[in-house]
Amino acid sequence: MTTSAETQSCVVVTGASTGLGAASARELARRGFHVLAGVRRDQDADAIRAPGVEPVILDVTKPEHIADLAARIAEWPGALRALVNNAAISVTAPFETLPLDEWRRTFEVNLFGQIAVTQALLPALLRHSGRVVNISSIGGKVALATCGPYSGTKFALEAVSDALRREVAPLGMHVVVVEPGAVRTAIGGRAIAETDRLAAAMSPEQQERYGPLLQATNANTAANMANGRSADQAAQVIAKAVTAGKPRTRYTIGWDAALFTRLARLLPDRLLDRITAARISGS
Template sequence: MQPALIVVTGASTGMGAAAARELARQGFHVLAGVRRDRDADAIRSDGVEPVILDITRSEQVEALAARVAGDPRPLHALVNNAGIQVNGPVEALPMAQWRWVFEVNLFGHIAVTQALLPALLRSQGRVVNISSVGGRVALPTYGAYAGAKFALEAVSDSLRREIAPLGVQVVVVEPGGVRTEMATRGIATANQLAAQMTPAQEERYSGLVQAINTLMASGTASGLTADAAARVIAKAVTTRRPRTRYTIGRDAAWITRLARMLPDRTLDRVIAANLGG
């Protein structure tokens, strides 16, 4: 019997690449979305077929849907993993950056999901949305990133309730600190954006930006490996009766638990203390 298909977006590096390899190891044929030819060459292996996919480009999303529709194998799962991290104070982050974060971290996932839902409905497969602990707790300077992740969580809940009666499951995965390049890129972007702040904004927020960068670097360094995170994603993909949400890492489990238990003002004080405030 031929292996079922799985689509993993954002598979060039990090958790996406690791998840693609892990799912191929478990016997699936993985269509791994990458944006560049050199990334395709790096990920290509037994069971992993790279496809050029920028989830913000409609023609590439349509080409992916045509590739899946033309394959006789069922589509077992879509793993919406692509994403970017852009941090900045709400006052200082340019509107173009807000729109781009939502375009990649929310609207692109919706576009791919819409395009592949006919195949998932036929196979009674599942959608696995890679959110973040930032989809449950919004740290300072995380307004755009957390806003898109909060929205992805809401869309996931709505979608789950829409298509569960049709046999398609929706699962959310919420990583905490994971040792990937995303945090490094996020810190570099935060510093570039901070350099564009007005003098008054710099006076208000420069210390906060640096404290967040330090916290992000520390959390990443002490986080799980991408391979360990990939095993959680694979569990969300393959478990016969999955939970609606999985966390990745002790920090994610701890933070989401605190968010459920503590009043907002108390949680504010906990976050401020961790930032040295």
């Protein structure tokens, strides 16, 4: 792939401050792309900046940030090859206990933010026969107890991706979904801290009802982060989704994602309930 400014292809990666997004930005730059890496803070920009990686301040819930990104794409002399929608937050809490504003915040970041960025960049992607790569999750196929907020956004992202793929396929554009299982990134630690914060705000009755479940959930998250794939390994799959000549509509990352996406299709709900409960409890 040539790397002259006149012809070099550009890829946008949102949520590139750390973890999977940062690893994907580095891997795509290594493969010869110019990567616009969306970060939320100046210190994150300093950390990710490297040859082929240009940090851009991007909070996907802020229209002005998205407008600035679209303007940067408009002035780029090469093609926009792909948009990797990776920005997300993990919110884990029992359905009853999570304030509605927290539900809305999760959807704003994990779903509406992705839609807003995609809408802004879609004209450029269509001009260059680019593609959208949406980072979903195993949680977009199977919703574990306490994962309603996060899984709700990922189930919705899966549906939105299907609809968009069917709309733009006749126009020569691909839409790909990547479904990671456990990956060793900072999001796990942040999820545990967020769960603890939300648990502290529960009423005594709610803590009695759900306290043991949340403890088991946090233990399961910690175990997954310890045993999951590295971010660099996961980034290889995302890079494949960006570069494959004929990409699949979906890629899984890790044995757990591959297994549970199949179980979700094959098993009755009650049996899947028992399996997911055992997964959280570790039994």
